[in-house]
Structures are given as C-alpha cells and as structure tokens.
Amino acid sequence: MIMQRPQRLLLILTLLSLSLLMLAACGKKDNESLESAAATATFEAEKSSEVEPLPTEAGDAPYTLFVKSPVAPALDAACLVAADKLTLVSPSPLTEGLEPGLDYLFCAAGASPGQIVTFALEGPLGVKRIYEVVSGDDGVAALSLRLTADDEPGAYKLRASAGEQEAEVEFRVLAPTGPFIALTQPLGPNPTIISASIGGLPPESRARFALYRLDGDGDSLEGVYLISTLLMTDPSGRADVELDVADLPTGAYLLTLLPPGMTLGDPPTFDLAQLGRLAVLANILRVEGPAEDIAASATPATEPQPSPQEVELPAIIQVRAPEADLPVCQLAAEPMVEIGPAGGEMGNWWYGCARGFGSEEALQVSVQMPNGQETRFSLKTNAAGAAPFRWYSAPHEGAGRYQLTVANAKGQTASVSWNINPATRPHVLVFPHNVETAVGAEYYLAGFPPNAAVDLGLYRLDENGQGQLIDSWVATTDATGSFGADFGQIFDREAGQYALVAVGGPVFKFSGVDATISAIDFFSYNSTLDERYEVYTLNLNRGEAAPVAEAAPTPIVETDEPPAFPPPVVTLSEDLSPKPACPDAAPDKPAACLLPTTVPRGTFTYILMHGYAPKTNLKLRIITPKGETLLIPLKADAEGFAQAHWYALNDEPLGEYKVRVRGGGNPFDGVFNVVKPVAPSLVIQPRVSVPNTPVIASFAGFEPKEELVLARYRSTGSENGALTFTLVNTKKVRAGGQGGGQVMFKKGNAKGEFFLVNVYRPGQPEPLAQAVYQVGKPLYLRYPMGWAQNLVEGQ
Numbered sequence: 001m002i003m004q005r006p007q008r009l010l011l012i013l014t015l016l017s018l019s020l021l022m023l024a025a026c027g028k029k030d031n032e033s034l035e036s037a038a039a040t041a042t043f044e045a046e047k048s049s050e051v052e053p054l055p056t057e058a059g060d061a062p063y064t065l066f067v068k069s070p071v072a073p074a075l076d077a078a079c080l081v082a083a084d085k086l087t088l089v090s091p092s093p094l095t096e097g098l099e100p101g102l103d104y105l106f107c108a109a110g111a112s113p114g115q116i117v118t119f120a121l122e123g124p125l126g127v128k129r130i131y132e133v134v135s136g137d138d139g140v141a142a143l144s145l146r147l148t149a150d151d152e153p154g155a156y157k158l159r160a161s162a163g164e165q166e167a168e169v170e171f172r173v174l175a176p177t178g179p180f181i182a183l184t185q186p187l188g189p190n191p192t193i194i195s196a197s198i199g200g201l202p203p204e205s206r207a208r209f210a211l212y213r214l215d216g217d218g219d220s221l222e223g224v225y226l227i228s229t230l231l232m233t234d235p236s237g238r239a240d241v242e243l244d245v246a247d248l249p250t251g252a253y254l255l256t257l258l259p260p261g262m263t264l265g266d267p268p269t270f271d272l273a274q275l276g277r278l279a280v281l282a283n284i285l286r287v288e289g290p291a292e293d294i295a296a297s298a299t300p301a302t303e304p305q306p307s308p309q310e311v312e313l314p315a316i317i318q319v320r321a322p323e324a325d326l327p328v329c330q331l332a333a334e335p336m337v338e339i340g341p342a343g344g345e346m347g348n349w350w351y352g353c354a355r356g357f358g359s360e361e362a363l364q365v366s367v368q369m370p371n372g373q374e375t376r377f378s379l380k381t382n383a384a385g386a387a388p389f390r391w392y393s394a395p396h397e398g399a400g401r402y403q404l405t406v407a408n409a410k411g412q413t414a415s416v417s418w419n420i421n422p423a424t425r426p427h428v429l430v431f432p433h434n435v436e437t438a439v440g441a442e443y444y445l446a447g448f449p450p451n452a453a454v455d456l457g458l459y460r461l462d463e464n465g466q467g468q469l470i471d472s473w474v475a476t477t478d479a480t481g482s483f484g485a486d487f488g489q490i491f492d493r494e495a496g497q498y499a500l501v502a503v504g505g506p507v508f509k510f511s512g513v514d515a516t517i518s519a520i521d522f523f524s525y526n527s528t529l530d531e532r533y534e535v536y537t538l539n540l541n542r543g544e545a546a547p548v549a550e551a552a553p554t555p556i557v558e559t560d561e562p563p564a565f566p567p568p569v570v571t572l573s574e575d576l577s578p579k580p581a582c583p584d585a586a587p588d589k590p591a592a593c594l595l596p597t598t599v600p601r602g603t604f605t606y607i608l609m610h611g612y613a614p615k616t617n618l619k620l621r622i623i624t625p626k627g628e629t630l631l632i633p634l635k636a637d638a639e640g641f642a643q644a645h646w647y648a649l650n651d652e653p654l655g656e657y658k659v660r661v662r663g664g665g666n667p668f669d670g671v672f673n674v675v676k677p678v679a680p681s682l683v684i685q686p687r688v689s690v691p692n693t694p695v696i697a698s699f700a701g702f703e704p705k706e707e708l709v710l711a712r713y714r715s716t717g718s719e720n721g722a723l724t725f726t727l728v729n730t731k732k733v734r735a736g737g738q739g740g741g742q743v744m745f746k747k748g749n750a751k752g753e754f755f756l757v758n759v760y761r762p763g764q765p766e767p768l769a770q771a772v773y774q775v776g777k778p779l780y781l782r783y784p785m786g787w788a789q790n791l792v793e794g795q
Contacts, residue, residue, distance in 0.1 A: 061210035061258060062268035065223035069272050079140050083110030086117075086165035088158065097172035098156075100147040100199055101180020101277035108133075108141045108160035108167060117141035117162045123173075124154030125734065131186060135162070146280075147173060148182040149199030149238040176200035179207065180277040181257040184240075189285050192246040196255055196280060198231065199238040206232050207259045209241055214252040214281075223254050223270070235651070240744070248284055255280040313457040313472055313503060318514045319465040321522075324535035329386030332356030335414040337406045339391065341539070346393050346420055346482075347427025347446035347519075351538060354379060354406045354414065355386035362716075362724055363387060364407050364569045370400030370420075376568070376726070378716065379406070392431040393420050395446045395482035409571040409724055411563060423447030423481070426518040428456070428502040430487065433523045433534060441487040441523075443500060448481040448518070454504030458489055461497040461522075461533075477504075495526035497533065512536065563765040566711040566730060566758065570767075571722045579641055582608055590640075590666035594659060597672045601654075601740065602681025602700030602769070604647045605672045609661060612640040618663040620644060625655030625674075636664070647685040648674045649698035650740025677701030677739075682759050682769035689775050697757050699733075699769060700740035708733050708759055708768075710743050715754035725756045732762075751776035 081089060092104040108117045112135065119131040119141075133141040141160070153175050159168045179200040187194060201207055208230055212223030231239045241255075256270065257278045264270060272279060332355040339352040354363060363379040379387040391404070399422040405415040423446040435441040448454055454475050459467030470493070477483045490498070502519040509516050522533035585591035590611045599605045609618060613636070620632040636642045646657065652674050661668040677700045685696045697710055709732055713725035735741050745757075753775045758767035 061208055061225060061228040061256075062264060063225040064268070065212055065225070065254075065256075065264070066267055066269045067212075067214065067221040067223050067254060067272065068269065069221060079105070079107030079109060079142060080138065081109045083139075086110045086160060086162050086167045088160045088167035088169050090169065094169065094171040097174040098145075098147060099174045100149060100151055100176045101178070101182055102146065103276065104145050104147075106143045106145055106158060106160075106169070108135070108143075108162065109139060110165070111135040111139045111141055111162040113137045113139055115139075115141075115162050117160055119143045120159045120161070121145070122157045122159070123151060124156070125152075146182045148184050149180075149197035149240075150184065178277065179257055179259045181209075181241075181255060181280050183255075183280055183282070187282055187284070191284060192244065194243040194245050194255070194282055196241045196243075197238060198233070198241065198257055199236075200277075201233045201237045201239075201259065203235045203237050204233060205237070205260065206230055207239075207257055210256045210258060211243065212254045212256065213248075214254055221252075226253075245284060250284055250286045253282045253284060255282060313455055313469060313501065314515045315469050317459055317467040317499070317501065319461065319467060319499065319522075319533075320512045321465065321530075321532045321536040322512070324532050326351060326388075326531055326535055326538075327353070329353040329355050329382075329384070329388050331384055331386070335406070335408070335412045337404065337414040337416045339404065339416050339418055344393070344420060345427075345447070346395050346399050346423040347429050347444065348393055348420075349429060349433075349538065350391040350393075350418070352389045352391060352404070352416075353386060354381070354389070355384075356414070357381050357385045357387075357406075357408055357412065358410075359383050359385050361385065361408055362719060364726060365389070366405050366407075366568055367391075368403040368405075369397045370402070371396070371398040373397075378726075390432065392429060392444075393446075394429075394431070394442075394444050394484060395423075395480065396484065399423075405564075407564065407568055409569055409722065411567070413564070425508075426502060426505050428500055428519040428521045430500055430521045430523040433521075433529050433537075434527075435487070435490055435523055435525045437491060437526060441490060442484060443487045443521075445475060445477055445483040445502060445504075445519075446481065448477045448483075448502075448505045450477060450479050450481050452477050452481070452504050454483070454502050454518075457501040457503075459499040459501060460494065461499055467499050481505075490525050493525055495524075497522070497524055497527065497530055499523075565763050565765050566709060566727060566760055567765050568727050570713060570725050570756065570758070572725070572756065574718050574721050574723050579610070579639075580606075580608060581610055585611065587611065590664050592661045592666065592668035592670070594670045594672050597670070599646070599648045599672050599674050600677040600679075600681055600701070601648050601650050601652055601674065602677050602683050602698060604645045604683050604685075604687075607644040607646065607659060607661075609634070609636065609642040609668075610640060612636040612642070612664040612666070614638045614640055616640065616664040618642055618661060621658075621660040621662075622646065623658040623660075625653050625657065645687060646672070647683050647698070649683065649685065649696070650700040650736075650738070650742060680759060680768040682757065682771045684757060684771040684773040687771075687773045688777065689773055691751050691775055694744050695773055697743045697745065697771070698740070699735070699742075699759055700738075701769075702735045702739040704735060704737050704739050706735045706739065707762055708735060709762055711758045711760060712745055713756040713758070715756070723754075728755075 079089065079091065081087060087109045088106060089109065090104060090106045098104055111117050115135045117133050117135055119133065121129045131143055133143055135141040151173050153173050155170065156173050157168055157170050159166060176199055181196055181198050184195045184197050208228055210228035211226045213226055214221045214223055216222050233239045270279060335356040337352065337354045339350050344350060357363060359381065360383065361381045363381065364376065365379055366374055366376045368374055379389055381387045399420050401417055401419055403415060403417045405413055407413045426447045429444045431442045445454055454477060456473055456475060457469050458471040460470050461467045471489050473489065475483050475485065500521050501517050503517050505518050507516050507518050510520060513520060522537045523529060582591040582593035588611060592609045595606045595608060616636040618634040618636060620634055622630045632644065634642045634644065654674050654676065657672050657674065659670045659672065680701045682697060682699045685698065689695050702708060709730055711730045712728045714728050716724050716726045731743050733741055733743055756770060756772050759769045760767055
C-alpha cells in the first residue's frame, strides 16, 4: 500500500545559504528592457534570441563598506508624557505629511508595563498593516515606522490599542522625493525571508541593491559584502526584493540601495545620518526553545544524541501480532470518503478510503488542520474507483477537528471530519510505514513528559516476529512532551520489517509484545510492510479498540456545499496540434503575419514567421502610436520558424502599432491596434519565462476598484486528453480606476513547469479570465487562443 501524504525529501541535503529573487515590472519602451532577466521585456522572442541576464558582479558595490551610524537616545523625550489613559504621540511633525523611506517614531504612552500594544496602520484603500510592541517599564510602546513603496499618497490613520484602550492619529502620506528602500513586513525571530520594496526612482531605471553583514559596534561599523544585483524599476519607479535568509546566522545586516551615479568615497563610506533612506538595518536573531517562547517560529527539533551504554532497552523482543488484514475499499455509487478508527489521539495514525469515483481517476485531497494550515496531496483510484490512503498525526499539526476533502477534475467532492485528541499516553510514530531510501522518513514522539530524555531502540524483525536491537539513541522532548526528526538511523539497513521502541515515561505491557516499554510502532524499509503489523499498530495505542474494519466512523459527505473557491483543481483540454502557420500561406515559402490584428488590453498579438531558410537572421521593428521604435533581432530555428509576442498590458497606449519584418527575402509590413477591453481579460508577460525570474499578470476590463482574486495553478500532468492543474497560491487584488491592474508572481520555477492563472470574483468558482505560461519551453499559438485571450477561442 502506498503512503499518500506529502513528506520531506531527505535527498535534498543542502540548502542555498542565500538566494535573491528580483521582483521588478517590465520595461516596455526600448531595446534595453530586453537585457535584464529581472525586468521581463514587453517583447518575447524565441530562445535563440534570448539575451543573458545582466551580471551581478560586486564591482558596482564595494566589498568593504564603512558605515557611520548616528548615536540616538533609547527613547525620545517627547514620548515620556504623563498619561492616565492611552495616548498616541509622535516626536516627528505630522502637519506636512510623511514621506516613504524616512523613519518616523510613534509612541503609545499610558499602557501598563509589559503590556502588548497593537499598532494598526490603515491607508486610503482600507488596507491595514499590524505591528505589536511590548511596552517598557515606563508604560511606553515605541514604533519606528518607515513607509514603503506600497504606501501611496493619501490620508492615513495609525491606531494604537492596549486592552480596551485605543488612541489614534491621522496624517497624510506624500509622494517620495528621492530613492529609498523599506522593509515590507516586520522581521521576527528565526526569519527565513526578508522582503523589501524600493521606490522613488525614475520609471524603468536601474539601481543596484547590495546586502552586507555588519561587524563592529558603536557608531562606526564595517560592512562585509554578501551579494548584490542590478534591479530595474517599473513605470512607477519601484521594484521589490525578496531574500532567502534561512541560513544566515544571528547578526546585524544592512540592505542598501545604490542609485546610478552614486559615489561612496575612498574608502567607501555609508553615513546613515545622511543616506538613511537608502539603507535598512536588519537584525537577524536565531533562538531556540519552546514554541511559546519564540514568536512566529517553529520549535527547532532536538538532535538525537548517542545512547549511553547503560540504557536498559531489551536486546531482543518477541512480537506475536495476530493475523489480520486492512479493510478493502468497497465499491460505492456516489463519491464518498471514510477514515478510521473513529477515535484516536496525537501520535496515532488513521486508514482512509476514497470511493465512488471514476476508474483510474486522479484525485486531489486537501486537509484543513486545527493549526490553521492546509495540506494537499494526490491520489489515483484503482479500476473500481477507490483509493486507500493513510493519515499520520504529527504533533506540530495540533489536536482538534480535522476536515479532509477529496475532489476530482469534474468537480465532484466528498468530505469527512474527525477529531484528533491531545496525547494522553506515550506514542511513537514512523512516517511513512513503508520507508524507502529514495524518499526518506521521519519519526515523532507524543504524550511523553515535558523536556524528558526518551530512549529509542531500532529492532530488525525476522519472519517469526523476533526483533534484534541493532541501534539505540536518545531524543529529548520539548515543553509539550513532543519530538520530531528525520529518521536517518534507518538508512543503509537490510530491507525488511522493523519496529521502533521508545522508553521514557509511563511504561506499559503491550499485549503481544514481551517487553515493558512506553510505545512501539512497526514499519518496513525498502520492502512491503506485513499487513498484520500495520493493523496491529493501527489499534495498538488505542487500548483494546476493535479492529479498524469494525470501527469505521460515520462519514460526513458534503453534497450540498457550494463549489470550492478557488477550485483546488482545474482542467484544460490538451491540444497536441503542430506549430501554427499563417492563414493561406504556402508551406514552402517565407511568410509572416499578426494574429490577431485587434488587441484589447489584457491580451496580446502573436507575430508569426515561418517558411524561412534555417537560421535566417530576421529584423523586427515595432513603431508605437507615440512614434517610439523597438528594434528586435531574431533568428529562425532549424525549421525556419520564429515567433514573438506583443503584450498589451492594462496600461498599454491605445492606437495603431506598425510592424515590419525584414530578412530572408520576404519583407512584411503589418498593423495591429490596441483597443480598450470590452470584457474581462488577462495576459501573462512573458508566456515563456526564464527559470527563477518573475512574470507579470496584467488584467483589464473589470469594474473600477473591483475586488478580485488571482489564482495560480501548476500542471500536474495530462491524462485522457485533459491537463490537470493544481492550485499553488492566490492573491487578492483591487482593480484600478480604469478597471485594470498588474500582479507579479515572484517565485522562481524549474524549466518545463507549466502554469495557469485564473481571475475570479470573491466566492465565485467560475473564472472570468485566464492565461497560461511555461518556464523555458515555447507554447505556440494554440495555447493562447484556446486557453486564454479572454476565454474566447480564436479571438
């Protein structure tokens, strides 16, 4: 039986210590916009004409940077006001307005010492940002606020609340008067990502970003270069940076923006008193301890330690598991899902069955967990339309109510919910029960005493159920009596049946096991687990519960609930037609054409060239309605084929665009017109993206200020002529005054991955517009016409 729950791959043993993803919108005016992978051009050509990303050598950012930091008091005197109720004050004058990129101090006075004060910043569109600050012994909570590139000019409110008390100030935000960088979210303990926004630069300009580690103390620090990159801003003069800092140790770091033409002197010196808006100080703190002592951070697992020789684990155990079989997933007329046994607690596992679906059908399973998170995995039914699965209760997922929903591509769903109770006795759990070297495994402890040393023994079982101790070690539980770690001790062992025994708290005499121990679990390694051990373990830690076949819960089948939003899985009909050709073109002669010639905002025109001699050099010229000229060199592939796209984003100038193709003995002149959208539309730029670079989703044709949801899906394969896409992430957006807008999907992707983006109205499962893109592989014409361009075939 195959374990069907996601698990961490142990093959990925190394992590990048630092990675940078440049998030910038697209240049659209000249050929320079093609030179940077960070700023995807408005024009997409075949791979043969791709331009390599700009270098990010450190020559433009000094390797060593001397940093001068002004000395400031711990708390401004203006904050020390006598207040018998919560009062919100600012030493910084608010009358003229606040400017993004500058630091402003706000103080909430009158709170109780050590009280949490919540600051809520609300902008003109109603978007809020929340900050929590603990007040000092003087009852003052100080918030240092730096507005970001997302904070548009307008009226703002800052509200402070402590208990039932509230205080509020109002101010205006001004347009930036110069370049700046700002963190877009607070930096808590054990951060993995630092996100920053850059603004105040000229539209579609370049500036260098650099990251330094700071050494020294006092008002003179030395920055040691870590990484730098060249950014390109969007038409509003902004860009975004996202840093993976999971492997950076505790310390102070400086994020710097170095605009064009900036000089730092000799030796290079950065004076924060004068250049403060061009730098952000990030203090990274790595801490360990119970989860309740580490805000927004998971409790780090304690590494197993070698077991001392005096640990009293039995050298041999004898297991007499009764002959038993897991229940069979029976046929059903309608989709349904069951899971059992009905009872259980943290550290147990459950056996489930989805049935009543189609034969050999792909299913997507989503599980809502009590900790507020959701996990997803996939199943495939057998010829009878049924699929068994397991659920392993890891302690970090939390006790409480679990809701599991199974869905197929047709929109049929079935759900079941059950309770997982807190552990009342020790449990050891191996995940999965069928361990394979290439996949890896984990083990968990639950229900042990807090901060206790637990002795663990690994036993190899022979065909008669006799287990020989082959390894032992010690794990220390956390404050909740739990523990979790990769199960590296099992690797490089002989294939077969195994048991993991734990001793570290209350001990029990298990029926069928001739040893007094705290907990036991059975599993196999590079082999199929004997089903009698699986059934035995399923019921072993549930007291004298009946076999699972006699303890199935009553399923809860959701038949009258509205469709999921956004749908977790969508499908598109697969099209395997050959490369496209221009209408009425002779197959053996050069031809070029535009498809279509009327291009609403939120769509694109396809510039198609074929029939040329292999490797023919071509020149493409596009003249915009404003008279600007874009020159693009192209080269036909080995089959004489070339293609390009012009993306009409939501802010694309309206009017006539002239297109000229020269080369290969076949001059072509054409015209396309960009017009206002008459219906919701979406375009992805570029449709063929470079790995680890962002793409822009531009939507148009919606109501002004309308709230929308963009959902991105990744293809999980094709079957029977249908492509299946699984939900990756969603973004809530608001259309601008013209009914359009842009969203950047920032995550990098591997070559060959295929994505679909849908636009929905909140709560409505039917998409209003959609578009596709692929990483590193051409899509050709059939995909945009059948799967995008406002959902209209052949527009």
